[in-house]
Amino acid sequence: MAWDMDPAFAQVQEDRPSNTANLSAEGVPIIDLGPLFSSNSDDSTALSKIVDQIGKGCKEWGFFQVINHGMPIELRNEVKKVAAKFFSQSVEEKRKIRRDEDNAMGYFDAENTRNVRDWKEVFDFLVVNPSEIPAEYDGEQVTRTITMGNRWPENLPEMRKACEEYAKATEKLAIKLLELISLSLGLSATCLNGFFKNQTSFIRLNYYPPCPCPDVALGVGRHKDAGALTVLAQDEVGGLEVRGKDGKWVAVKPVLDSYIINVGDIVQVWSNDAYESAEHRVVVNSKRERFSVPFFYNPSHYEFIKPLEELLSKDNPPKYSGYNWGYLFTSRKLSNFKKMTVENLQVHHFKAFP
Ligand SMILES: O=C(O)CCC(=O)C(=O)O
């Protein structure tokens, strides 16, 4: 079959959206955070109801959406506006701030997921700039670190401002959500906050152009997010799909001004598999471009990730031996530059009894 597209974007048969369009009717839960911000916010019944809903969403889907989250809509609209401006420029202009092997921040148009090219362009920036990540690891500890830093387009000064303001506000929401997740696991609200002192969180502006072969390519191939938590803004076009526990793909329908939250591999490990990081992907279409903005909430590079002691017992022994976060982060980031001959490093490689 002839494609009107570079074959590097072609998914293997079993991953093509045309072969897996078995969408289940039920969707991920929508949770109203409004009561947390209302005048009687010390209402403990309202809090425990929200915590229950979040626990259920994490357990059944690994995903949920939030509305009335306290984030001003203007910040998100501004980011969308600058993203549209930025991505509409010529490739030469965008490549002036291209990501490279020493610094994974900036523009990139050749990202692979599972060794197949994604139909998208991205722009990444750090929430705390600069951030340190490991460059060498001797199997036990990090022996050398490198510093990553943000790159901003000189010709679009408004982009930096819009992005930095958005980052500040979204970080607050991410902290709040992780506190609610901690409570839902039966832990104290703030018990995970210490892991993020020198956070390696970053924000990605995703741009998915219309695609001539949406049955064969994906905007992002199926994957799980490696960090602790993702706070995602998607626009009205839609395209995000989550794999339910029954193995079927479910579209996450766009809800105006909502954020889509998913727990990443780190929460899976911390919770000793009580919550699982769900597989998801992005389908594209031939008519409309799409924008999305994930905030990847990631711990400090030096943190060792293992099941939380408070959750373990004789009946619930640790399922993972643990790993250094920065090591995993670096190995994932580098895999974007070359096709790997081996599978990307995944948390199941650190199962205590693989
Ligand atoms: O664009 C989306 O809706 C999701 C993107 C995504 O899953 C990612 O960038 O990790």
Ligand SMILES: [Fe+2]
């Ligand atoms: Fe993702």
